[in-house]
Amino acid sequence: MRNRYLDLLRALAIVRVVVYHVTGWASLTVLFPAMSVMFAMAGSLMAATLYRVGPSAVGRRLRRLLPSLWVVAAIFVPAMLFTGLPLTPKVLLWLFPVADPPANYWGALALSPIWYLRDYLWFVLASPIAIWLFRRFPLPTLLAPYCLLISIELGIYENPHGVLREFGLYFGAWLLGFAHQAGMLRRMANRVLVPVVLLLAATGGAWILANPGPRGYDLNDIPLGNALWSAAFILVALGRAPSGAAWVDRNELVGRAVTVLNRRALTVYLWHMAFVVALTPLVDVVGWSHQNLLGQAIRVALVFVLVGVVTAAFGWVEDVAAQRPPELIPGGRPTPPAGGQRDVTARSPLPVATSSTTVADGSCGTPTSAVPEPTVERTW
Structure with a gap:
């Protein structure tokens, strides 16, 4: 069965990102460095796929990543072209964004989360x-x-290339996902984990306090503090992750919400900023200041409602990309497997053998590297 703790962590990360973009509360980036956590879990899943199928994992990940982007591009790129975006070959970056794809004045804000896909x-x-x-x-x-x-x-x-700067900022979290999938984080003894976490948090926290950005202590403006603080958070969140969180499904509403946010994470992420931008003028029209908690709460609720509508309309693309049966709202009652057999999938991270490693086809072999391979892919 799936590790619902990891599902819950991913769902909370998505909610945190949306709330932050609506409210702009810098404290949220410190309390929960969601982007680094998302990269860490993505790295863990990527490692699992690589261990199972080898380099063809790249194609599998791209197949799941790009279709949702293409849906967004099919709607927003023509709208931007009609409102001043020049038609140049760079527009093709919306199909494969190895660099920032072009956008006009409003598209640059509404589609700013594209950096994550890049x-x-x-x-x-x-x-x-x-x-x-x-x-x-x-x-x-x-x-x-x-x-x-x-x-x-x-x-x-x-003067590093922009891509290298991003590797420095977030690829460390991605590699911590590799370590999580290999079981290294779980095997770290407390006498090692605790001092490392304290050192990273103290160093990162000191750097943050000494180098505030234009928005104060917003980690998005303080790369080194962000990376170190996030590494400490990930070591705790994944290194001491429970084997599961069965209580998530004891409440049907909570369990369904966690499932929906996991199955539609990419759709929610790609679309939410457009609604944040569209609803921002309400602050002036209605007279709410950014310090008005009621106004902020209403805007957050409206963004989630609008994201829910667009997710119902286009979220099924994620099902198709993952080769699942399309669903309007994920998380319904699963169809029992033929013959009454139970469907068993792996937990993540997977147990790591010490003397031999069981591979996906059930055969056994001797590990040939310092980091043993997990045995089965866990996908979402």
Whole structure:
């Protein structure tokens, strides 16, 4: 069965992102560094797929990532072209965003979350090499992105390419997902985990306090503080993750909400900012200030309602991309497997063998690397 703790963590991350974009509360980025958590869990899933099917995992991830983007592009790109966006070959980046695709004045705000897909795409493409390095040199590979970011922030590496800066900021979280999938985080003894977490949190927190950005202590404006603080958070959230959270499904409404947010995470993420931008003028029309809690709550609720409508309209694309039967609202009662057999899937992270590793087809072999391979892919 699925690890509902990880499902809950992902659902909370999506909700946190939406609430932050509506309210702009910088404290949310510190309390829950959602983007790094999302990259860590995505890295864990990518590692599981690589362990199971090898480099073809890249194609599988892209197949699940791109169709939802294409739906957004099919609607917004023509609208931007009609409102001033020049038609140039760069428009094709909306099909495969290895760089920021072009947008006009309003599209740049409404579609600003595209950066996440750009980084995700680069991380997926880099993962076959990264997993090879990680299995042979786990600790140096984990430290490499943080060393890159430190060199950039301290001015040692001047004028880095934008992609390299993103690797420094978020690829460390992605690699922590590799470590989670391999079981390394769970196996860390408290005498190691606790000092590491305290060191990362203290260093990251000190950097944040000493280097506030234009929005104060918003982690999005403080890359090094963001990376270090997020690493400490991930080590706790995933390193001491429970094997499950069965209580999530004891309340049908909560369980269904967690399932929907997991099955429609990409759709929610891609569309929510457009509604945030569209509803922003309400602040002036109705007279709510950004400090008005009632006004903020109403805007958050309206954004989620509108996202719910568009998710019902287009969320099924995620089902098709994942080769699942399309559903209007995910999480209904599953159809029993033929013959009454139980459908068993893996928990994540998977147990790691010490002397031999069971592979997906049930055969056994001897590990050949410092990091043993998990056995089965856990997808979402």
